[in-house]
Amino acid sequence: MAEPLRIALAGLGTVGAGVIRLIETNRDLLAARAGRELKVVAVSARDRAKDRGVDLSPYTWEDDMAALAARDDVDVVVELVGGADGPALALAHAALDNGKALVTANKAMIAHHGIALAESAEEQDVALKFEAAVGGGIPVVKGLREGTSANALERIYGILNGTCNYILSKMEDTGADFAEVLSEAQRLGYAEADPTFDIEGVDAAHKLAILAAIGFGARLDFAAVRTTGITQVKAADIAQADALGFVIRLIAMTDVEESDSGEPLLLQRVRPCLVSKGHPLASVDGPTNAVVAEGNFSGRLLFQGAGAGDGPTASAVVADLIDIARDEVGAPFSIPVAQLAAMQPTEPGHRIESTYLRFTVNDRPGVLAEITAAMRDAGVSIESLIQQGRAVDGGDVLVAMVTHEGPERCVREALDLLDGSESLTAPPLVLPILRD
Ligand SMILES: NC(=O)c1ccc[n+]([C@@H]2O[C@H](COP(=O)([O-])OP(=O)(O)OC[C@H]3O[C@@H](n4cnc5c(N)ncnc54)[C@H](OP(=O)(O)O)[C@@H]3O)[C@@H](O)[C@H]2O)c1
Missing domain, CATH: 3.30.360.10 (Dihydrodipicolinate Reductase; domain 2)
Structure with a gap:
C-alpha cells in the first residue's frame, strides 16, 4: 500500500472530534477506499485540557495551530475552527502557500475568500476541498x-x-x-x-x-x-x-x-x-x-x-480526505478560477411569481379598501384575501392575501404606495410561492 496521507487537524470541536472518531472507527475501510492509510499526525485547538470524548494521545499537539501548516510531516491541513477571517483564514493560506492540500467545513471563509484560496491552491497544484461547507453530510x-x-x-x-x-x-x-x-x-x-x-x-x-x-x-x-x-x-x-x-x-x-x-x-x-x-x-x-x-x-x-452534526459533517470532511489520498485534485469550483465568469446580479422585478402578503393593520373601517386599491393601482391581481377577525398585538389585525401570478415589481410598487400609511402598524410580510 502507498505511503499514508498525513493529516493535521485544526479545531477539535463538534466537527473536529467527529473527524477523529470517524477516522478511528472506519480506519480499515478508509484505507481500502483511499488506497492508503489516513493518518492524523498533529492536532490543535485552544484548550489542551478539554475532554473531547476522543483519545488524542497518538497525535502531536500544537498550541499554535499556525504551526500545523509548517510541519514537514503533513500533506493536508484540515481547518475546522470556523470564522470567515482571523486564525482560520491565516491557517488556510499558510497551508496552501506551503504546498499542502486544504480541507475545510468553513462556509463563511469559502464564501468570502474562496477565490483567493482557490487561486493559491491552483498555483501550488494542491487540492482545496469543502464538501462539508454546504449541506453537512449531503454530498x-x-x-x-x-x-x-x-x-x-x-x-x-x-x-x-x-x-x-x-x-x-x-x-x-x-x-x-x-x-x-x-x-x-x-x-x-x-x-x-x-x-x-x-x-x-x-x-x-x-x-x-x-x-x-x-x-x-x-x-x-x-x-x-x-x-x-x-x-x-x-x-x-x-x-x-x-x-x-x-x-x-x-x-x-x-x-x-x-x-x-x-x-x-x-x-x-x-x-x-x-x-x-x-x-x-x-x-x-x-x-x-x-x-x-x-x-x-x-x-x-x-x-x-x-445538514449538520458531528457524524454527517465528519463524513463529508473525510470523503474529501479520501479524494486527496487518491490524488484527485480537481478545480475547487469545477472549472479553473480564471474561467469563472464575473456575472452581474440580476434585478428580478420582471420575474413572474405569485405572492403571499400579510399586513398588520389597525382594526378600523376602510383599511381593506386602502390595501386593495394599492394592489389595483399597481396592477396586482388578488387571488384570495383573508382578514383574521382575532385582534392581535393590542388591537391590530392581520390581513393576508395571495396574488395571482404577475411581475414581482408590481407587488413592490403596491407596497410603495402603502408606504407610510397610518393603517399599517408593521411592515408587510412578502413571501413568494413555490409550487411543484
Ligand atoms: N457543527 C456542525 O454541525 C457544522 C456543520 C457544517 C459545517 N461546520 C463548520 O465547521 C467548522 C467547525 O464547526 P464546529 O461546530 O466544530 O465548531 P466548534 O465546536 O466551535 O469547534 C471549534 C474548534 O476550533 C477551536 N478554536 C477556535 N478558535 C481557535 C483558535 N484561535 N486557535 C485554535 N483553535 C481554535 C476550538 O478550540 P477549543 O475546543 O479548545 O475551544 C474548537 O475545538 C465551522 O467552520 C463550521 O461552520 C459545522
Whole structure:
C-alpha cells in the first residue's frame, strides 16, 4: 500500500472530534477506499485540557495551530475552527502557500475568500476541498461538481439552514410563535447563543454563493446574495399557509438568465417562501437540509440529508480526505478560477411569481379598501384575501392575501404606495410561492 496521507487537524470541536472518531472507527475501510492509510499526525485547538470524548494521545499537539501548516510531516491541513477571517483564514493560506492540500467545513471563509484560496491552491497544484461547507453530510458539492457535470444547470435551490428549518417546522407542529421556538431551539442546541447568522439567512447565503459558483461557473459573489431571514414569520402566517395548502420554508435559490445584450445575469436569493405541500421540499422537516438541482438532461435531482452534526459533517470532511489520498485534485469550483465568469446580479422585478402578503393593520373601517386599491393601482391581481377577525398585538389585525401570478415589481410598487400609511402598524410580510 502507498505511503499514508498525513493529516493535521485544526479545531477539535463538534466537527473536529467527529473527524477523529470517524477516522478511528472506519480506519480499515478508509484505507481500502483511499488506497492508503489516513493518518492524523498533529492536532490543535485552544484548550489542551478539554475532554473531547476522543483519545488524542497518538497525535502531536500544537498550541499554535499556525504551526500545523509548517510541519514537514503533513500533506493536508484540515481547518475546522470556523470564522470567515482571523486564525482560520491565516491557517488556510499558510497551508496552501506551503504546498499542502486544504480541507475545510468553513462556509463563511469559502464564501468570502474562496477565490483567493482557490487561486493559491491552483498555483501550488494542491487540492482545496469543502464538501462539508454546504449541506453537512449531503454530498452536494461533489454532486454538482461531478454528478451533474454533463448538464447545463437551470436552477439550484433548497433548504440550506437546519436551524431555520427546525424553527419553521416546529412552529408548524406546535402553533408556537417564532421567539418561543427559537428559545427552545437554543436550549436544545439546534440554535447558537447568537443565532443571527442563521435566522437572518446569512449562513444559507454563504452556502448558496458557493453552490452558484460550482453550478454556474460564476465567480463567487456573496455580497450580491439578496437575503431575507425568518424573523418576521408569525405563527399566524404558518397557520394561514397551512390552510392554503402550503408550508413555509427558508429557500435559497440561484439561477442565471440572459440580459437583453446576451450577458449572463446571476440571481442569488435567500428568503422564506410558501412551498406547496406537494413539492419535495415541503416534507423536509427539522434540521434536515435538501438541495434541488435542475439539469437540462438530468431533470430534477434532490439531495437530502443531515445538514449538520458531528457524524454527517465528519463524513463529508473525510470523503474529501479520501479524494486527496487518491490524488484527485480537481478545480475547487469545477472549472479553473480564471474561467469563472464575473456575472452581474440580476434585478428580478420582471420575474413572474405569485405572492403571499400579510399586513398588520389597525382594526378600523376602510383599511381593506386602502390595501386593495394599492394592489389595483399597481396592477396586482388578488387571488384570495383573508382578514383574521382575532385582534392581535393590542388591537391590530392581520390581513393576508395571495396574488395571482404577475411581475414581482408590481407587488413592490403596491407596497410603495402603502408606504407610510397610518393603517399599517408593521411592515408587510412578502413571501413568494413555490409550487411543484
Ligand atoms: N457543527 C456542525 O454541525 C457544522 C456543520 C457544517 C459545517 N461546520 C463548520 O465547521 C467548522 C467547525 O464547526 P464546529 O461546530 O466544530 O465548531 P466548534 O465546536 O466551535 O469547534 C471549534 C474548534 O476550533 C477551536 N478554536 C477556535 N478558535 C481557535 C483558535 N484561535 N486557535 C485554535 N483553535 C481554535 C476550538 O478550540 P477549543 O475546543 O479548545 O475551544 C474548537 O475545538 C465551522 O467552520 C463550521 O461552520 C459545522
